[in-house]
Amino acid sequence: EAGVTQFPSHSVIEKGQTVTLRCDPISGHDNLYWYRRVMGKEIKFLLHFVKESKQDESGMPNNRFLAERTGGTYSTLKVQPAELEDSGVYFCASSQEHTEAFFGQGTRLTVV
Amino acid sequence: QKEVEQDPGPLSVPEGAIVSLNCTYSNSAFQYFMWYRQYSRKGPELLMYTYSSGNKEDGRFTAQVDKSSKYISLFIRDSQPSDSATYLCAMSYGPGGSYIPTFGRGTSLIVHP
Numbered sequence: 001e002a003g004v005t006q007f008p009s010h011s012v013i014e015k016g017q018t019v020t021l022r023c024d025p026i027s028g029h030d031n032l033y034w035y036r037r038v039m040g041k042e043i044k045f046l047l048h049f050v051k052e053s054k055q056d057e058s059g060m061p062n063n064r065f066l067a068e069r070t071g072g073t074y075s076t077l078k079v080q081p082a083e084l085e086d087s088g089v090y091f092c093a094s095s096q097e098h099t100e101a102f103f104g105q106g107t108r109l110t111v112v
Numbered sequence: 113q114k115e116v117e118q119d120p121g122p123l124s125v126p127e128g129a130i131v132s133l134n135c136t137y138s139n140s141a142f143q144y145f146m147w148y149r150q151y152s153r154k155g156p157e158l159l160m161y162t163y164s165s166g167n168k169e170d171g172r173f174t175a176q177v178d179k180s181s182k183y184i185s186l187f188i189r190d191s192q193p194s195d196s197a198t199y200l201c202a203m204s205y206g207p208g209g210s211y212i213p214t215f216g217r218g219t220s221l222i223v224h225p
Contacts, residue, residue: 045212105155
């Protein structure tokens with residue numbers, strides 16, 4: 001069974017540009033989460049989807065971040081326009097109900 | 113004060129040593145306590161979780177929760193080089209609240225042959 005997959009694994013963009021990260025959860029997992037880890041800091045929660053609905057987006061840092069989950073399957077996280085402080089590793093995770101969440105390998109975003 | 117405090121290390125031990133990893137937390141409402149292991153360039157994977165206080169053992173790993181002291185531990189017996197990774201503690205509210213974990217910074221563990 002395929003795990004959580006994230007694309008791209010690494011992205012380097014210039015300040016002011018737009019970047020879209022993609023997450024494909026494990027098939028059948030209704031819950032999908034986005035997290036971010038800034039260098040030297042903790043992994044921080046960004047938002048939680050249940051199917052296609054945003055259940056909790058309290059962790060989204062500002063309105064430059066937009067997350068979508070089309071048809072309750074894959075999800076995208078767009079950053080527009082990107083700022084230097086957006087650099088970090090973005091993780092996606094999925095789960096069934098309140099069971100164990102499985103993480104993807106992360107997308108390392110570098111804004112220069 | 114951060115909700116979850118964890119010493120980032122690195123912690124370097126010889127193969128076969130007993131490893132003790134710890135976290136403290138400030139929010140007494142946390143009920144689920146988890147330990148994740150993260151290898152380099154990989155995502156975190158859940159190692160163990162416990163509900164409320166007590167001990168839980170799984171092979172070479174033992175998780176302990178002391179809610180009165182707001183202190184959790186992970187012990188690794190007979191440590192192996194393959195245990196070298198970053199270990200993250202995490203906790204959540206559980207029933208009646210959110211299951212979304214709050215993470216510590218992670219402790220980097222190096223087990224050398």
